[in-house]
Amino acid sequence: MIAFPVVLCVMQAPKVYEAEIRWTQYGIPHITAKDWGSLSYGEGYAFAKDHLGSLADQVTRVRGERARYFGAGPGNRHVSSDIAFRALGFVEQAQALYPKLTPEIRETVDGFTAGYNAYLKEKGSGSVTSWGLGTEWVREISAVDLLAYNLSVIATTPNLAELIASAAPPKSELEPVAEGLPVPEFPLASNGWALGSERTELGKGMLVANPHFPWTGSNRFWEKHLTIPGKLNVYGVSLLGIPGVLIGFNDSVAWTHTVSAGKRFVLYTLDLVPGHPTRYFYDGKEREMTVKQLKIDVRQADGSVKQEEHPVYSSHYGPMVNVAGFEWSAKRAVSVRDANANNTQFYEQWRAMDLAKSLDDLKQAHARFNSIPWVNTIATSADGRAWYADTAATPNLSATATTAFAKRLESDFLVRLAWQRGVPLLDGSTSANEWLNDPSTRPGVVPYAKMPMLERRDYVFNANDSYWLSHAKQTITGFSPLQGDESTARSLRTRMNARLLDDTSPQGPAGADGKFSLEELAAAAVSNRSLSAELLRATVAERAKAAGTVTIEGQMVDLSHAAQILAAWDGKYNTESVGAVLWREFITLYAPADTQKAGNLFATDFDPKQPVTTPTQLATSETALVNLGKAILVLKNSGLALDTPLGKVQYASAKPGRIPVHGGDGLFEGLTNVVGFGTNRSTLEPFASPAKVAGSRALTKEGYPVNQGSSFMMALEYTSQGPRAKAILTYSQSGDTRSPQFTDQTQLFGAKQWRMVRFTEKDIKADPSLISLKLNSKRP
Numbered sequence: 001m002i003a004f005p006v007v008l009c010v011m012q013a014p015k016v017y018e019a020e021i022r023w024t025q026y027g028i029p030h031i032t033a034k035d036w037g038s039l040s041y042g043e044g045y046a047f048a049k050d051h052l053g054s055l056a057d058q059v060t061r062v063r064g065e066r067a068r069y070f071g072a073g074p075g076n077r078h079v080s081s082d083i084a085f086r087a088l089g090f091v092e093q094a095q096a097l098y099p100k101l102t103p104e105i106r107e108t109v110d111g112f113t114a115g116y117n118a119y120l121k122e123k124g125s126g127s128v129t130s131w132g133l134g135t136e137w138v139r140e141i142s143a144v145d146l147l148a149y150n151l152s153v154i155a156t157t158p159n160l161a162e163l164i165a166s167a168a169p170p171k172s173e174l175e176p177v178a179e180g181l182p183v184p185e186f187p188l189a190s191n192g193w194a195l196g197s198e199r200t201e202l203g204k205g206m207l208v209a210n211p212h213f214p215w216t217g218s219n220r221f222w223e224k225h226l227t228i229p230g231k232l233n234v235y236g237v238s239l240l241g242i243p244g245v246l247i248g249f250n251d252s253v254a255w256t257h258t259v260s261a262g263k264r265f266v267l268y269t270l271d272l273v274p275g276h277p278t279r280y281f282y283d284g285k286e287r288e289m290t291v292k293q294l295k296i297d298v299r300q301a302d303g304s305v306k307q308e309e310h311p312v313y314s315s316h317y318g319p320m321v322n323v324a325g326f327e328w329s330a331k332r333a334v335s336v337r338d339a340n341a342n343n344t345q346f347y348e349q350w351r352a353m354d355l356a357k358s359l360d361d362l363k364q365a366h367a368r369f370n371s372i373p374w375v376n377t378i379a380t381s382a383d384g385r386a387w388y389a390d391t392a393a394t395p396n397l398s399a400t401a402t403t404a405f406a407k408r409l410e411s412d413f414l415v416r417l418a419w420q421r422g423v424p425l426l427d428g429s430t431s432a433n434e435w436l437n438d439p440s441t442r443p444g445v446v447p448y449a450k451m452p453m454l455e456r457r458d459y460v461f462n463a464n465d466s467y468w469l470s471h472a473k474q475t476i477t478g479f480s481p482l483q484g485d486e487s488t489a490r491s492l493r494t495r496m497n498a499r500l501l502d503d504t505s506p507q508g509p510a511g512a513d514g515k516f517s518l519e520e521l522a523a524a525a526v527s528n529r530s531l532s533a534e535l536l537r538a539t540v541a542e543r544a545k546a547a548g549t550v551t552i553e554g555q556m557v558d559l560s561h562a563a564q565i566l567a568a569w570d571g572k573y574n575t576e577s578v579g580a581v582l583w584r585e586f587i588t589l590y591a592p593a594d595t596q597k598a599g600n601l602f603a604t605d606f607d608p609k610q611p612v613t614t615p616t617q618l619a620t621s622e623t624a625l626v627n628l629g630k631a632i633l634v635l636k637n638s639g640l641a642l643d644t645p646l647g648k649v650q651y652a653s654a655k656p657g658r659i660p661v662h663g664g665d666g667l668f669e670g671l672t673n674v675v676g677f678g679t680n681r682s683t684l685e686p687f688a689s690p691a692k693v694a695g696s697r698a699l700t701k702e703g704y705p706v707n708q709g710s711s712f713m714m715a716l717e718y719t720s721q722g723p724r725a726k727a728i729l730t731y732s733q734s735g736d737t738r739s740p741q742f743t744d745q746t747q748l749f750g751a752k753q754w755r756m757v758r759f760t761e762k763d764i765k766a767d768p769s770l771i772s773l774k775l776n777s778k779r780p
Helices: 003-012 036-062 066-070 074-088 090-100 103-123 125-131 143-154 157-165 346-355 359-369 399-411 413-420 492-502 518-525 531-547 560-568 580-587 592-596 623-637 744-750 761-765
Strands: 016-024 028-033 189-195 206-214 221-228 232-239 247-249 253-259 265-273 276-282 285-288 290-299 305-314 332-338 375-381 386-389 425-427 453-456 459-462 549-552 555-558 602-604 616-618 650-653 658-660 708-710 712-719 722-729 771-778
Touching: 016 036, 016 103, 028 036, 036 066, 036 074, 036 103, 036 125, 036 143, 036 221, 036 771, 066 074, 066 290, 074 157, 074 290, 074 305, 090 143, 103 143, 103 346, 103 771, 143 346, 157 305, 157 332, 189 375, 189 386, 189 492, 189 518, 206 247, 206 253, 206 375, 206 518, 221 722, 232 346, 232 712, 247 712, 253 359, 253 712, 346 359, 359 375, 359 386, 375 459, 375 712, 386 459, 399 413, 399 425, 413 425, 453 459, 459 492, 492 531, 518 712, 518 722, 531 560, 531 580, 531 616, 531 623, 549 623, 555 623, 560 580, 560 623, 580 623, 650 744, 658 744, 722 744
Parallel strands: 028 221, 265 425
Antiparallel strands: 016 028, 016 771, 189 206, 189 253, 189 459, 206 708, 206 712, 221 232, 232 247, 247 253, 253 375, 265 276, 265 332, 276 285, 290 305, 375 386, 386 453, 549 555, 602 616, 650 658, 712 722
């Protein structure tokens, strides 16, 4: 009954792919076609022009073939990656899912793959030589390859690759327990603002998209405009290699995403059967773990390939993991279950959002598919509504299990330790902790009707804290702890977001009328105000001036010049800002926990009734003077003057040279425009990490390099003539170092120069740098 219409649709599909790509300034492709397959063919072709190497690398990764081409890798990294990805079985999942895709989605996957392959065939694998990695691993991909990679992007467990690969049972009770690995941190973050009719000059919806993502690797965004006349007209970005628009807008609705504070996976402790470390108790009965005997090809130093065999174990929850503090012993082991492991309708989810004709349609897309993987949604509409929702995939525990977990948090040290690391740890020996199935959604996850959301006519926002504070004056309560914390202190970045949006004073970012224009909204997004500086700078300067000096490890340090600099500084992190460098070295000497409670930094503790304004006031201890003295010594020992402007030391790499960059840290400095430095762990793209300066959290011998943070920045308003938007893709559109689009928008970002988004035919045709290409290719 199901197969017949699918076959019929495929038989009636056009015999050729026909698409037109028009590139406007900064390399933005505007792709037009008459059907889904042709549209995606053009999209895959245009994407390959900018990021062929990244997708080729990711397909190699998801196939579990990195060691085959690149050897075992540092610390056996490539072997571990191959073991984990083979164990997780994304290729097998994709093979099973592909025949079940709807005809339109299958056309999309097929078309994107064909377009990518067409570009590769036309240009050759040498088009990725800027990576310097050779070309043996760059080859045509299949639709299953693309689907497998996309499945891996929305899953959570790939982040636990090394924990899965290193999990092994002890050979005997006397064997020392293998050292576990820490649960990796996931630094992906973002800000999202949606404004309703009450806070906008035109009385319509407005949006700010500001995801904080890596500037290198596979977690970059790629910008596009997709059109099927009379059916689809959507503009925005997706992560590399994913068809469609994940963050963007159409004529009626605009939306962005931020990484959710909820939990995507659960760790289960298993009580093992004595003498049998691969057998565990479940509801009083014994169960045997399953095992996959994986054969991994590993390139040797002489170029030959040797096959290694690695067993990988799983419980009925999922793969076994080797977690620090919860290592696999003769008595206990730990398994993981991922809420996104069976998330197979993510294409349909975003396709429905791309096609939405109203905010209600956008909501219905969430309700129908419930396939948002790990992000919040912040949306606005042409009719002036603002909506926040955390519909990310979340384990659906029973009320009994939730209550029991809350009690264990108070009484069980290991459960509390895991929770402090951001991971829920449940007892896997009982069915009481299994996830509940709800008939309205896929198995095991919280249904749409039980997810936190808020609609208003003024504004909503999120900055990666939980749903609880999505508006400065209205909290959301009553949800599972796995969906996020309630009545807890918010980050300085969240508080600054709330300050900017809730301020209707004549001096506020929305101007005298308290209502935002597009220009005011864009300026607010890069205002670079530091909340920690606004709360504490003046007091620190006063105390430093009064004290005059401080002794650091027997050395007397003069505070007077630092006091003058901080007193004169406006508390902003612009490239010309004098005082920002000194404040960074001072404030980052505190512990992260100090930013959310009274103690070393703040005098007034967090008050859940005043979450935006507390904690506050500088603590009365001498810690501030000591840390300021240490900051002075760090800068002097690095050869930097205390009044060094931020742009002299904070930069993005360019070839050749450096691009001065504004912005700062969200945790200590409390900026909304976050930039920083992180390690690329997703691709094999070349990566250099300058050595840190002793005594500093962020300063290197090269200054403050930037390779992550604000990425696709967009400010949008709806007008009577349709959407109007400004944007900057901070790291630029192309990943090819030889391309003119490798750093052109990075230059814009450094200068705070937004570019107007070309969405209408009139604007596209008016672009003086317009380049057009018509594609016509026989379908496979």
